[in-house]
Amino acid sequence: MVLPESVADCIAALAERRGDARMVAGGTDLLPQMKIGVSHPAWVVDLSGVAELKSLDVLDDGSLRIGAAVSARSLELAQPVRSGFRILAESAALIGSVQVRTLATIGGNICTAAPSADMIPPLLALDAVADIAGPGGSRQVPLAELFIGVRRTVLEPDELLLAIVVPAPEAGSGGNYRRHTPRRELDIAVVGVASQLTVKDGRCSKARIALASVAPTPVRATDAEAALEGAEITPETIEAAAALAVEAARPISDQRGSAEYRRHLVRVLARRTLTTAFERATGRASDSATNGHGNGHASGNGAH
Secondary structure (H helix, E strand, C coil): CECCCCHHHHHHHHHHCCCCEEEECCCCCHHHHHHCCCCCCCEEEECCCCHHHHCEEECCCCCEEEECCCEHHHHHHCHHHHHHCHHHHHHHCCCCCHHHHHHCEHHHHHHCCCCCCCCHHHHHHCCCEEEEEECCEEEEEEHHHCEEECCEECCCCCCEEEEEEECCCCCCEEEEEEEECCCCCCCCCCEEEEEEEEEECCEEEEEEEEEECCCCCCEECHHHHHHHCCCECCHHHHHHHHHHHHHCCCCCCECCECHHHHHHHHHHHHHHHHHHHHHHHHCCCCCHHHCCCCCCCCCCCCCC
16 A cells, blocks of 8 residues: 655556556545455555645635545535535435545546535536546546446546536526435435536526436536527427437446336426526426326425
């Protein structure tokens, strides 16, 4: 095990052991994998002593910079996150138990690159950017471009995720993340959907819809977003966008649900998250909660 005390030490350790080392902060993913023999790195680089990776700051322009080793519990409870980036606090609150969230980090959730990761869809919906460092310097990668396959990212073996930078949502913005799980707690998402809307003068000026557990990587429903932008948000436009969101999904069938069931869940959860996002953006209901559009066979987790 390597115990670096600075980002420079981390990069040096990774460069020296290129391809033979794995980083660990909370260890909620790597350690179980090592115990069951799925992962067996020659070296483990422990990031717990690198203070820079644990910072959580609101920058001068209102954006949020989240160090890679910031815990899910910190995101769940931090007042700047709860007030300005509510969708992110909601997703953090869904990760495991309190004990798990106290250890699990945003960097681990992202770099594990599981298709079902709960924190990635809200970050995609918020247009987050990954700040990455390596021997050649730093680079910034939009989170939407970070994932290239199941548990695969564009990070090189000698690169380190420093932080995630989340732009401040514009005035008149609101978002929501929901997922469906077989159990209400301590389970992974069969489908997760994050929606973020900005509404100006009664019309949607910006829309983001991100999906989890329906493709090899988390994905944006860009056709559904385009259909909303410039439109008046009504139950009908929400329903049409939810139907378009299904077209972005490429689900598989497994023991947790069939591909057909996952497509159904995408439509239901897109409808629900868009409705809640609109209500939060405008402070008023879109009428969809009273016309039957809110019904569907999906968990309400994350709607609180």
